[in-house]
Amino acid sequence: MRGELAGEKLVTKFGVKSTPFLLFFNPDGTELDWIAGYSGIPENFHKQVLAILAGTETVASLESLHAREPDNPEPVIKLAGKYQARQDRDKALALSKEAMSLAAKGNRTMRLENGEVVSCAEMAEYQYARTYMVTYGIIEHRYLRDFIAKFPSSYLVKDAFRDLFGLLFTGDEGIEVYSKMIERFPNDPELANRLARYFGYSGIAGEKGKILDLSLGLSENALRVAPAVSVPETAKNLANLQILKGLPEKAEETYGSGFLAGQVKSWANNLMAYAEFWLQKKRNQKDAEAAIDLALRVRPEDRSLLRQAASDYLTLLGKPEKALAIFGPEFLKTIQDSPKDLYSYFSLWIRQKKIEAGALTALERLLALKPESVYYRGSAAYALWDADQKDKARSVFGPEFVKGRPENMNSLYEYGTFWLRRDIDMEEVVPSLVKSLRTIPKGYYEHMQTAEVLRKAGKAEAALAIFGPEYLEKNQDNPDALAEYGNFWLKQKSNLESADQALEKAAGLPSLTSRNRMRLARVFLDNAKPGRAEDIYGPAYLKTLGSEIEPLLFYSQFWKYTNRNLFSALEAARKACALAPTKIEAWKALAEICVVTAEPKEGLAAVEKALGLVKDSQERQKLETLKKQIQAALDKKEG
Amino acid sequence: MRKAAFFFFLFLIPIFLSAQNWLTGSLDEAMAKAKASNKPLLLDFFAETG
Numbered sequence: 001m002r003g004e005l006a007g008e009k010l011v012t013k014f015g016v017k018s019t020p021f022l023l024f025f026n027p028d029g030t031e032l033d034w035i036a037g038y039s040g041i042p043e044n045f046h047k048q049v050l051a052i053l054a055g056t057e058t059v060a061s062l063e064s065l066h067a068r069e070p071d072n073p074e075p076v077i078k079l080a081g082k083y084q085a086r087q088d089r090d091k092a093l094a095l096s097k098e099a100m101s102l103a104a105k106g107n108r109t110m111r112l113e114n115g116e117v118v119s120c121a122e123m124a125e126y127q128y129a130r131t132y133m134v135t136y137g138i139i140e141h142r143y144l145r146d147f148i149a150k151f152p153s154s155y156l157v158k159d160a161f162r163d164l165f166g167l168l169f170t171g172d173e174g175i176e177v178y179s180k181m182i183e184r185f186p187n188d189p190e191l192a193n194r195l196a197r198y199f200g201y202s203g204i205a206g207e208k209g210k211i212l213d214l215s216l217g218l219s220e221n222a223l224r225v226a227p228a229v230s231v232p233e234t235a236k237n238l239a240n241l242q243i244l245k246g247l248p249e250k251a252e253e254t255y256g257s258g259f260l261a262g263q264v265k266s267w268a269n270n271l272m273a274y275a276e277f278w279l280q281k282k283r284n285q286k287d288a289e290a291a292i293d294l295a296l297r298v299r300p301e302d303r304s305l306l307r308q309a310a311s312d313y314l315t316l317l318g319k320p321e322k323a324l325a326i327f328g329p330e331f332l333k334t335i336q337d338s339p340k341d342l343y344s345y346f347s348l349w350i351r352q353k354k355i356e357a358g359a360l361t362a363l364e365r366l367l368a369l370k371p372e373s374v375y376y377r378g379s380a381a382y383a384l385w386d387a388d389q390k391d392k393a394r395s396v397f398g399p400e401f402v403k404g405r406p407e408n409m410n411s412l413y414e415y416g417t418f419w420l421r422r423d424i425d426m427e428e429v430v431p432s433l434v435k436s437l438r439t440i441p442k443g444y445y446e447h448m449q450t451a452e453v454l455r456k457a458g459k460a461e462a463a464l465a466i467f468g469p470e471y472l473e474k475n476q477d478n479p480d481a482l483a484e485y486g487n488f489w490l491k492q493k494s495n496l497e498s499a500d501q502a503l504e505k506a507a508g509l510p511s512l513t514s515r516n517r518m519r520l521a522r523v524f525l526d527n528a529k530p531g532r533a534e535d536i537y538g539p540a541y542l543k544t545l546g547s548e549i550e551p552l553l554f555y556s557q558f559w560k561y562t563n564r565n566l567f568s569a570l571e572a573a574r575k576a577c578a579l580a581p582t583k584i585e586a587w588k589a590l591a592e593i594c595v596v597t598a599e600p601k602e603g604l605a606a607v608e609k610a611l612g613l614v615k616d617s618q619e620r621q622k623l624e625t626l627k628k629q630i631q632a633a634l635d636k637k638e639g
Numbered sequence: 640m641r642k643a644a645f646f647f648f649l650f651l652i653p654i655f656l657s658a659q660n661w662l663t664g665s666l667d668e669a670m671a672k673a674k675a676s677n678k679p680l681l682l683d684f685f686a687e688t689g
Contacts, residue, residue, distance in 0.1 A: 010666060010684075011684065020685040021683075021685075023681070023683075025673065025680040025681075027674050028674060029670045029680075
């Protein structure tokens, strides 16, 4: 179990980076295969497990096929996918590259799980590009965009656009990405929904220009096409064809009870979505309430639906009597053996500050069923604290709980972080946290945040114990941890020698990325060491930058922002423009740096280039303002 | 709660997983049992999410 040393060692030993994760071994102890995540319906998951046990396309069998057929890219592509799922970016990239070079030697094709046939060349490139979007590390989208440009008619282009929704593109970049997507898929309902959902994100609230129009048009087109296609009818027709073909079992799979259950669930969800949409907009209230009532009739046994409806009755309709009727004391009697439902009942009513006695009864029952669960105790403590039941929170997740578990580091950590921020029971909380973080270290951010709170609480010694020289010693190869450590202590004006050691250690690491260098330079500048900032991220480094545009633009913007090293920043922007003459950001960066380096003539030419490329009206306005500024500087210089 | 607890379990996989023999003890012991009974072994890492 996590929080115990033995469990943590296994997580490290097998490089588990996300859960759920299932690792299969051969009887001889060698790794057979793995499954990352429980996705899809249980039957499909079961099939996956059975396939592994049968040795079908396991890591082991793919490796053995690769050994027998070293020129065949297919097993290498599939292996890359396995490592991608395991979040091993380096290995997935290396395998994809190997597959790309094998695929380039021939014209092999491969069949995807859904039956589509694609060339190994495009599949290998797609696998390579998407690795940068779906594995841990800095997310980079340009590889997928390059893939789309290189294989515009590939079947995989839709997958690539789907992957790109991992990011939200704004401004000109958004217009470019989404216009290309719509050009290729002018009425695709799935992509239409994804793009429309984009406007549900609060960070995009200001993005109401061209991208809103694009999304509107795509959704209209998609809806025009969608009613012509009835999925149930297609399923029925397919089942009929399968029966005619003598495949009644397949027909069951296509259009049997599983299909119907999925449809019913979907009806209920759609009714709830309809109701909540209108209730939140304070319109069609009567209709919305009727939709909730109907959803409950469609799936009366669905407990999460009951909770959702109760919450809507309470918060959106102001009808507590209806909430109590479906999710009140009578309902509680039916969930006595279900921890999940007991917690759901407790948290709803305690937060609503209604039937609190009933809520606490549910909590008691839950803790009797799951006395050791840090998850439920911690979550309950949060809910109780928010509901002003502070004593109760302490009795559920206070010192008594950890006293009985002195070696459970997860309990100590969660308990410690919860109470540290509330400045309660510090005599027990501080040693618990220190013990937990020293026994099983977490990421640098957790150590740094905890150290900061500890120092604010006057516990300087404890802060040093978890984020001091001992921590530094154990993180000698981690540039981010070293930079943040150095920055933290320099800002605190304490532990200074160790802070300097950390920064120098980071600066000397052999494989620093452009971002690592930029962060270090920032720390050096903030702490009055401009010379060291230039050593690590100055003109000498610029000379080593190849043809990648983004590092050049970051470099230029960094030095412009810090108002230092400006001619080197100018050089970087010029290089970016030469390498990517159609990139607006490059011309804009050049124009901006020309303003501060007193090169208005070149700046004017750059801003005009950018204006010639820009499509977004807001961005055009900004560029026009910049142009006026540069023109004024030029007039002054010449006149 | 921000972070979920995280567990792992081990079990030997008999044909079709029809009877799941969850093992307790160390991974080494489980590996030895798997080898002795010539069965694959599954190590399940998962988060407690309620």
